[in-house]
Amino acid sequence: MSKIKVLTVFGTRPEAIKMAPLVKELEKNSDTFESIVCVTAQHRQMLDQVLHLFNIKPDYDLNIMKENQNLWTLTSDVLLKMKDVYEASQPDIVLVHGDTTTSMAAALSAFYAKIPVGHVEAGLRTFDKYYPFPEEINRVFADAVCTYHFAPTDTSCENLLKASIPEEHIYKTGNTVIDALLYTVENHKTDLSELNLDKNLKTILLTSHRRENFGEPIKNICKAVLELVEKNPQIQFVYPVHLNPNVQKPVYELLDGHPRIRLIAPMEYAPFATLMKQSDIILSDSGGVQEEAPSLGKPVLVLRSTTERPEAVEYGTVKLVGTDTDAIVKEVQNLLDNPDEYKKMSEAINPYGDGLACKRIVEILKTRLKK
Ligand code: UD1
Numbered sequence: 001m002s003k004i005k006v007l008t009v010f011g012t013r014p015e016a017i018k019m020a021p022l023v024k025e026l027e028k029n030s031d032t033f034e035s036i037v038c039v040t041a042q043h044r045q046m047l048d049q050v051l052h053l054f055n056i057k058p059d060y061d062l063n064i065m066k067e068n069q070n071l072w073t074l075t076s077d078v079l080l081k082m083k084d085v086y087e088a089s090q091p092d093i094v095l096v097h098g099d100t101t102t103s104m105a106a107a108l109s110a111f112y113a114k115i116p117v118g119h120v121e122a123g124l125r126t127f128d129k130y131y132p133f134p135e136e137i138n139r140v141f142a143d144a145v146c147t148y149h150f151a152p153t154d155t156s157c158e159n160l161l162k163a164s165i166p167e168e169h170i171y172k173t174g175n176t177v178i179d180a181l182l183y184t185v186e187n188h189k190t191d192l193s194e195l196n197l198d199k200n201l202k203t204i205l206l207t208s209h210r211r212e213n214f215g216e217p218i219k220n221i222c223k224a225v226l227e228l229v230e231k232n233p234q235i236q237f238v239y240p241v242h243l244n245p246n247v248q249k250p251v252y253e254l255l256d257g258h259p260r261i262r263l264i265a266p267m268e269y270a271p272f273a274t275l276m277k278q279s280d281i282i283l284s285d286s287g288g289v290q291e292e293a294p295s296l297g298k299p300v301l302v303l304r305s306t307t308e309r310p311e312a313v314e315y316g317t318v319k320l321v322g323t324d325t326d327a328i329v330k331e332v333q334n335l336l337d338n339p340d341e342y343k344k345m346s347e348a349i350n351p352y353g354d355g356l357a358c359k360r361i362v363e364i365l366k367t368r369l370k371k
């Protein structure tokens with residue numbers, strides 16, 4: 001019996017974190033699968049951090065990242081270069097993840113090559129084509145092209161049904177991010193002494209990188225941070241700043257140099273997970289952080305007006321606050337001043353998975369692709 005050839009494609013930090021445990025699970029089942037990994041390297045340093053942590057050595061590295069890249073060249077680079085990878089590797093199935101341009105263009109490229117595609121983290125939607133941009137349309141495209149849909153939650157399954165995806169192609173698996181988080185917290189304990197955080201202060205962790213927040217919104221977020229540290233001598237901010245120049249420039253211009261605002265480089269996943277655990281409040285526009293923080297019992301104020309991850313909002317551990325300076329200040333202050341409010345938002349819940357998503361996906365692939 002010949003092995004099932006699975007080509008896993010990813011390019012950015014969050015895709016790598018969420019696909020790494022799946023690559024590991026495929027490797028564990030090497031009697032059934034030949035696992036091939038292709039990274040587009042839409043991200044470079046932030047991708048390499050994850051490859052290093054999970055000890056993944058890609059078979060193909062397209063190395064496409066350019067300084068301040070745009071969506072047109074990114075899309076065409078992935079579309080064209082994946083054609084060569086598909087021709088060289090001849091996989092039985094391609095796996096892509098989520099909603100990045102790598103995922104959308106790699107899925108489309110596989111469709112043109114008539115190779116079936118599985119979409120991990122399928123079915124997330126805001127139903128607003130510009131929020132988040134371009135991710136909402138990327139995921140709609142990827143879902144349209146894919147044959148196997150690995151949806152994390154009931155809501156994502158329902159969204160796929162609404163998009164006329166046949167029910168027999170939809171599998172509720174949980175989100176692989178929880179597999180990655182549990183594995184990392186268990187196997188990579190890190191100490192954060194290098195950060196020199198003041199243990200007597202409350203720590204607020206901040207991340208922000210969404211395209212819709214470039215320009216005024218990100219400046220408004222920074223102004224809220226400044227106002228909060230001025231009003232509250234008992235708090236400190238830690239902000240691992242995304243390497244996108246549209247984020248780096250305003251953030252360093254507005255926040256650098258304050259003794260209670262620590263601007264640092266993007267962190268390796270293991271120390272970042274530890275920092276999430278040790279923080280009191282998290283402010284973020286990240287998708288992955290919205291999924292991870294609730295399972296660590298940390299309140300998340302989301303710096304966006306919509307989310308494709310409504311589950312933790314419904315439970316009450318995540319709140320949408322947008323990017324208005326006053327609104328951010330008010331919501332953070334509320335959590336600092338009201339222990340009852342804080343307690344309500346810091347219940348540990350886990351609507352996104354149980355750590356077994358990758359095992360489920362691999363079992364489904366075994367059954368569906370048996371040779
Ligand atoms: C991308 C994804 C977004 C995802 C985010 C996760 C698209 C269109 N966007 O956005 O969906 O939420 O990743 O972080 O797919 N850079 C570096 N080194 C790195 C990474 C980025 O220098 O390791 C800089 C480069 O100048 C690069 C720029 O950031 O050109 C933008 O990277 P890009 O992947 O286009 O956009 P992100 O904002 O990272």
Ligand code: UDP
Pocket residue numbers: 013014017207209240265266267268269270272273285286287288289292
């Ligand atoms: N993350 C990390 N180091 C950091 C900031 C975030 O490892 O300095 C992790 C985080 O835990 C989550 C993922 O990166 O798993 C989220 O990536 P990002 O916010 O860039 O993208 P998104 O999830 O919004 O697509």
